Amino acid sequence: MFARVAGRFARMDLRRRMRDYVRGLLAPVDARTAGSWPSGPATATRTGLQHLLNGARWDADAVRDYVRTYVAVRLGPDMVLIIDDTGFIKKGSMSAGVSRQYTGTSGKIDNCQIGVFAAYATGSGRALVDRELYLSKSWTSDRERCRAAKNLR
Structure with missing residues (x-):
């Protein structure tokens, strides 16, 4: 691999x-x-x-694409696609996507990022095959804030 x-x-x-x-x-x-x-x-x-x-x-997307293809072949044709989100509690507001929003991680509205994940699953195994950061309207409508977060490390 x-x-x-x-x-x-x-x-x-x-x-x-x-x-x-x-x-x-x-x-x-x-x-x-x-x-x-x-x-x-x-x-x-x-x-x-x-x-x-x-x-x-x-190139994280190229690695993801390879892994997704590899997993699809290895797990076989009877797979199920599972989509789920996970909240990452944050203290600050500078990381991309951070805002006050509901997350099951804490079970309430909290300051957090939300990651959306896709996985393939069969009786013989399971594997994550994709991921995206959810951006709320407060982020997508504020281009300057997006640019500033991209430059933070």
């Missing part, structure tokens, strides 16, 4: 970080934070993984 998506990452260090990131997510540990993962190569540092996810240039 790693070899098939490696070409989506222009540099070797990013390929290694991607591999270490996926291995960490799949590791048999309770917490899913880089600090709790088993010790690994130097590429698995918190800073390196943050760079991969937030600063490095790679």
